[in-house]
Amino acid sequence: MYSLFVLCMFVVAVTAQTTTSSLTIIDYLTARRSTNLLNLIQQAGLTDTLKGSGPYTLFAPPESDLANLDTTDKAKLAALLKYHVANGQYKRADFYNEMSLTTLQPSSELRVNVYLAKGIITVEGQTVQSSDVVMSNGIVHLIRGVMTPPTGTVLDVVTKDANLTTLASVIKTASLETFFQDQKPITLFAPTDAAFNKLGSATVQALITDPALLKSILQYHVVPGTIYRASYHTSYLHTFEEADRIRLHQFLFFSYEADSGSMVGDELSATNGVVQVIDEVLIPNSLSAQVKALTAGTTTAV
Template sequence: MLRVLCFTLALHAVLGANLVEVLQASGKSTLVSLVQKAGLANALTQGTFTIFAPTNAAFDKLPADLLASLGSDVNALANVLKYHVVQGSVRKQDASNELQLDTLAGQKIRLNIYSHNDEVTVEGSRILDFDIQASNGYVHFIDKVMLQPEGSIVDIVAGSPELSTLLSKVQSADLVTALQTDALTLFAPTNQAFSQLGSTAVGSLAKDPQLLKEILLYHVVPSTEYSAGLHNKEYLTTMDIHQDRFRLNITGDSIQLKYGKVLSADISATNGVVHLIDHVLVPRRHLGSALLGKK
């Protein structure tokens, strides 16, 4: 089936099919209907573009109320669709890890290459098929609809009520600027995670700014690690001064790390990605120490 699809799309390219015609030939009916509804079909034939095109299944993953909202707001719909379009031709061979591309929506999208499991993502969405050529550009099919980030990692933490404790700790440790540098992953403990740490440990962190900074940076990885690029038994090196590592255990869609798990993965930020976790990570050398209320 895939070979037939690829042959059909290649034939359309040879015959001079434009981007919209290639999308129509691909059977991606949801995307085509939304492009037409947003009044973008004609614009996509007037110039050279690269489209990161969500499949029908990708649109099916969206919450029904969000899809309905987009369907009733043409401007919002057009903005989301423009976020999937880059001016010019961008092929797989042009991709590099952490490359950012300007979209027609005015915001950048980030490419990541994970060589260990042969995945390439754009804003965390897997690219399923590359380099479908049209007469005026290229189409890459992706497995998720991309939504514009709501700011930097710090903005996401500040905007989430369940991360208010983490925000106060980041501010106390003077790490706001550090978390606004580019290409970071934050494993963000929720308020409940800090509560489970215990009053003794929380008190230790409050009394020792350097220790607090070290613990917080143990939750930050200096690269953009979306879930599609993570693999079982992988060790991630963190930003704390000792460059400590922690290991991931992945079963299906479940991501375990140390003695807890990821609650919500792949929250895109303008400078990386955030994963919410249900516990506070503690480097091995502090296990059994006064930090955890032990002698």
């Protein structure tokens, strides 16, 4: 009973305080009984690293999320774990919006976002939940979920997604491929193929014949900055279409909207931003009359 009391007091002490102790990151995880994370760190060959001098910043996902990870591919597992460790020691006060952190995984950086309106910090979209936990060789931040390294630009995310084939096609028609590769950081609200079907084949085909209008419609779906769902509250944001603002809204607890489009599936991180998949094609007010005029006298049924 006494040993259990001492262990509990240790966890409370290192969790609550922000001054460096002689204990390492591995010591902290052991005391906290982060069994799943410790096992994965060992399998990934990172135990000695996180016992070493560092300094490192570890972003530790919940134990429940780690229990479901596939550990059959050891190289993939090691890459994932290394992605959760940044070189250097970063407290919450050190973070700023759109900050990039180098990680132990070569050529993979972590994007930090600070959303002042909601008073939260995210790393690759995962909310940082804890106060600073400083050890002798670095710092630990508890985060809401497992982070997945982005594997390409916003354009790459779109072209690889089987549900976004129409969007990929009209991006090419509007000559926006370079924009979605090079512009950063951006958030794309990406209509699915079903969303384009809902808009109607006549309207879609008419837009394809008017690349300038199509370009403006697509640019309305893009917001400067990386806007993860954790930051959402009712707000009106400038888009690259410029004349109109897009309305972001969180409905209840887990439903998110951009104008009238509901977000579906997971948010998809990219090297230059994030893709939020939505179930409608959004038409800004300033362009709605032009879009309707395209199909005047014809049916928009699919």
